[in-house]
Amino acid sequence: MRYGYKLSAEGFGPQELVRQAELAEASGFDFVEISDHFHPWLDSQGHSPFAWTVLGAIAAKTTSLGLATGVTCPTVRYHPAIIAQAAATMSLVSDGRFTLGVGSGERLNEHVVGRGFPAVAERQAMLREALEIIRLLWEGGYQSYRGEYLDLEDARVFDLPDELPVIAVAAGGPQAAALAAELGDGMFGTEPKPKLLQAFRDAGGSGPTYGEVGLAWAEDEASAVKAAFESSRWSFTGWKVMSELPNPANFEASARFVREEDVAKQMPCGPDAAKHLEAIRSYEQAGYDHVVLANNGPDPDGFMEFFSNELKPQLTA
Numbered sequence: 001m002r003y004g005y006k007l008s009a010e011g012f013g014p015q016e017l018v019r020q021a022e023l024a025e026a027s028g029f030d031f032v033e034i035s036d037h038f039h040p041w042l043d044s045q046g047h048s049p050f051a052w053t054v055l056g057a058i059a060a061k062t063t064s065l066g067l068a069t070g071v072t073c074p075t076v077r078y079h080p081a082i083i084a085q086a087a088a089t090m091s092l093v094s095d096g097r098f099t100l101g102v103g104s105g106e107r108l109n110e111h112v113v114g115r116g117f118p119a120v121a122e123r124q125a126m127l128r129e130a131l132e133i134i135r136l137l138w139e140g141g142y143q144s145y146r147g148e149y150l151d152l153e154d155a156r157v158f159d160l161p162d163e164l165p166v167i168a169v170a171a172g173g174p175q176a177a178a179l180a181a182e183l184g185d186g187m188f189g190t191e192p193k194p195k196l197l198q199a200f201r202d203a204g205g206s207g208p209t210y211g212e213v214g215l216a217w218a219e220d221e222a223s224a225v226k227a228a229f230e231s232s233r234w235s236f237t238g239w240k241v242m243s244e245l246p247n248p249a250n251f252e253a254s255a256r257f258v259r260e261e262d263v264a265k266q267m268p269c270g271p272d273a274a275k276h277l278e279a280i281r282s283y284e285q286a287g288y289d290h291v292v293l294a295n296n297g298p299d300p301d302g303f304m305e306f307f308s309n310e311l312k313p314q315l316t317a
Contacts, residue, residue, distance in 0.1 A: 001284060002030040003315065005304075006070065006212060006294035007054070010040035011231055014049040014057070020300055021058040021065065027304040028312050031066025032058065033101065033212070033292045038077060038109040041234040042255075043248045052086050059094035067098045070212065070292065071170045071188055073105025075123070077113050080130035081155050084137040091161040101188050101210065102127070103170030106243045108251075117244075124176065126150060131167070131183040138164050168210050172239060174199040181205030188212075189288070197287035211288035213279050214267050217297040217306050221270030225260050227298035228267055233258040236266060267296070273310045280315065 005024040007017045021032045036051040055067050067090065074083040083100070090098040104123040111117050118126065129147040136143045137157045145152035169180035170188040177196055180187040181203035188210040189196055197209060214235065218224035234242070234251040236258050245251055268275035283291045295303045 001315070002066070002290045003028075003280075003307075003312065004031040004033050004066070004068070004210075004290060004292040005029045005307075006292050007032050007034040008045075008231075008294070009035045009037060009051055009054065010042075010045040010048055012300075013047050014054050017049070017054050018057045018061060020304075022061055023301065023304050025062045025065040027308040029065070029307070031068060031097075031099075031290070033068040033070035033210070036069045036072040036109075038112050040248055041108070041251050042231070043252065045231060045248075052090070055090055055098070056093060059090065059097065065097065067094055068168070068210070069099075069101045070210070071101035071103040071168075073110055073127075074102055074130040074134065075126040075150065076105060076110035076115055076117065080133040080150065081137060081152055081157075083130075084134040085157050085159075087134075087165050088138065088157050088160050091163075091165045092159060096161060096163055099166045099168055099186075099208075099210075101168045101170065102131070102184075103188070104176075104243075107246050108242075108248075111246050117246075120243075122149070124179070127169075128179060128183065131169070131179075134167070135183065166208065168208065171196060171200065177205070178203040186210065192282040192286035192288070194286045201287075208290050209288045210290040210292060211283040211286070212292040212294055213283055214294045214296060215276050215279055216263075216267055216269040217271065217276070217295055217303040218269075218299060219271055219302070221264070221272075224269035224271075224297045225264045228269055228296040229258070229260045229263045232267075232296045233263065236262055269297075271306070273306075273314070276311060277314055280311070 074080040087100040107117040126149045129150045142156045166185040168186040168188045169184035171177040177199035186207035216224040216228035233255040
């Protein structure tokens, strides 16, 4: 098992994210994962720096910490050729520590370039073409591609690592899990669903599986619940809402009926290690071998100490 720390690029500026990554390495985390957004979920979060610049700075300031995007959409805001180049460069500057997490995206971040945001079936078809383009460019040499949605013309990525980055494809259902097995090296999920992992394995997937678990640590439960409510109430609206809304103001409106007690019921909050361990182990029991801890509490430094002193010793015992 490997344990990661989620860098909340919606909640912190770039320098602070780099500092947190350094602290995560010192606290015993195996890797960090960063969201690749143009907008935050809520205006009150107040941040959304360019993830790739942050990752480069982290690579320069750490030595063993794994790095991952969680996740990048390589179809609308970015062309997959740019992501193929960016991921190859990140692998080189991090000495092979980088994992490229990809998914079909959210309207929140993708509509900004004025190309619209397609329906689910089209998004998945675009993601397939994007993965084919990335794989093609990573073969080396000049390459061209003609797809239904995406094209590539006489392009070459000149700087390729000897060992290519792992591609972990986000999946919420069996079709996406099958795509992860076919064109990815691993799978990324946000729910502890054994059937999803089984669909990935049944389709031939044999690589790493990344699961992201939300929790909120603070010295008292009330403070943890309050912080999680303020920063993460949008996440309780469900994926069908989360993937379709265009701006933080829409998420604010959609989450207006979420209450603090709803957060406390669905997310482990507070200082009780047993609650957090139960949530983490549910992902392990589902079959994930990489678990990312997304702390929605008010004190990142305190959470790092909590992980180092109380969680990790029990997780690795």
